[in-house]
Amino acid sequence: MPRIHLLPDALINQIAAGEVVERPASLVKELVENALDAGARAVAVTLEQGGVRRVRVQDDGHGIAREELALAVMRHATSKLHTAEDLERIATMGFRGEALAAIASVCRLTITSRAQGSEHAWRFDAVSGELAPAALESGTVIDCADLYYNTPARRKFLKSESTEYAHCEEALRRVALSRPEVAFALSHNARSVLHLKPGTPEERLAALLGETFIERSRAVEAEAGPARLFGRVIEPRHADQSRPPQYWFVNGRFVRDRMLTQALRQAYADVLHGSRQPAFALFLTIDPALVDVNVHPAKIEVRFRDSQAVFRFVLDAVRRALAPSRIALEALEET
Ligand code: ADP
Numbered sequence: 237m238p239r240i241h242l243l244p245d246a247l248i249n250q251i252a253a254g255e256v257v258e259r260p261a262s263l264v265k266e267l268v269e270n271a272l273d274a275g276a277r278a279v280a281v282t283l284e285q286g287g288v289r290r291v292r293v294q295d296d297g298h299g300i301a302r303e304e305l306a307l308a309v310m311r312h313a314t315s316k317l318h319t320a321e322d323l324e325r326i327a328t329m330g331f332r333g334e335a336l337a338a339i340a341s342v343c344r345l346t347i348t349s350r351a352q353g354s355e356h357a358w359r360f361d362a363v364s365g366e367l368a369p370a371a372l373e374s375g376t377v378i379d380c381a382d383l384y385y386n387t388p389a390r391r392k393f394l395k396s397e398s399t400e401y402a403h404c405e406e407a408l409r410r411v412a413l414s415r416p417e418v419a420f421a422l423s424h425n426a427r428s429v430l431h432l433k434p435g436t437p438e439e440r441l442a443a444l445l446g447e448t449f450i451e452r453s454r455a456v457e458a459e460a461g462p463a464r465l466f467g468r469v470i471e472p473r474h475a476d477q478s479r480p481p482q483y484w485f486v487n488g489r490f491v492r493d494r495m496l497t498q499a500l501r502q503a504y505a506d507v508l509h510g511s512r513q514p515a516f517a518l519f520l521t522i523d524p525a526l527v528d529v530n531v532h533p534a535k536i537e538v539r540f541r542d543s544q545a546v547f548r549f550v551l552d553a554v555r556r557a558l559a560p561s562r563i564a565l566e567a568l569e570e571t
Pocket residue numbers: 266270271273274295297298299300308309313314315316329330331332333334335336337376
């Protein structure tokens with residue numbers, strides 16, 4: 237008879253990493269979200285070989301105290317959640333205390349950080365467990381080298397360098413779209429790729445989706461009770477791209493949600509012909525108590541308490557933004 241035993245921590249973390257670290261882009265997402273939770277005003281992402289060789293994220297946030305560096309990479313260690321009530325109204329990007337532990341279990345991770353008010357920085361090497369003084373002006377640098385070096389089976393699932401790079405860039409764009417007040421820089425193989433100055437939401441949209449998108453789209457702006465929706469949706473006559481940018485954000489988090497997709501599709505139903513897809517970037521903010529983000533470790537799915545109400549709100553707001561097209565279409569049909 238096989239005996240039951242508890243798995244060693246390292247193995248538990250590697251199993252959990254399957255859900256959190258799908259590819260290098262997951263490191264970009266998790267580390268940049270951590271930087272934002274630390275109050276960063278500027279975030280720099282450095283990639284090598286599509287992020288497989290290296291993902292490095294530097295921020296100017298509040299840093300991590302020396303005594304907490306080793307704790308940060310432990311499973312279920314977080315500074316963002318204290319009680320069960322906190323779980324009901326999550327205001328930070330992270331809260332599960334899983335990402336760093338998962339990441340540390342599948343790459344060579346080091347954290348260099350200078351906590352606010354500390355005399356100098358400290359560098360923690362998660363592989364050796366060594367802690368040593370280091371030089372860093374402020375904030376935190378998290379360096380992840382050689383993803384899956386210790387799990388060859390998972391390394392085989394990585395795609396080409398250019399594909400992995402594209403996913404990394406997309407992960408950064410998603411975060412950057414929802415945080416226009418923060419500066420972002422991205423470099424790949426020592427070449428600077430993206431440089432985003434802090435600005436207004438419109439400026440950030442223009443920088444990432446292009447001036448043409450701004451010219452060819454309508455502003456969406458609506459508020460109802462605890463919900464607010466803003467962003468831009470493409471004018472139906474310009475919905476001609478085969479794979480247009482489509483971004484839904486809920487409380488600053490990029491999400492994929494069937495109900496939201498459906499509401500948008502319905503808003504375009506009578507103004508968009510054939511199988512054409514609309515380009516859009518929409519930001520929904522809602523009382524955190526009315527939406528559950530704790531559905532999956534990657535937090536890309538959400539659950540709304542009253543999804544019918546959200547559906548109607550979104551449908552109505554986008555319809556109104558598109559109204560001039562509908563009137564034009566009706567006029568055309570009448571003649
Ligand atoms: P979570 O974000 O869910 O709390 P993580 O494993 O991503 O879990 O991070 C663990 C903890 O490490 C965080 O709660 C935070 O206190 C600290 N931390 C991680 N990254 C940073 C950073 N860039 N700046 C400051 N603190 C950080």
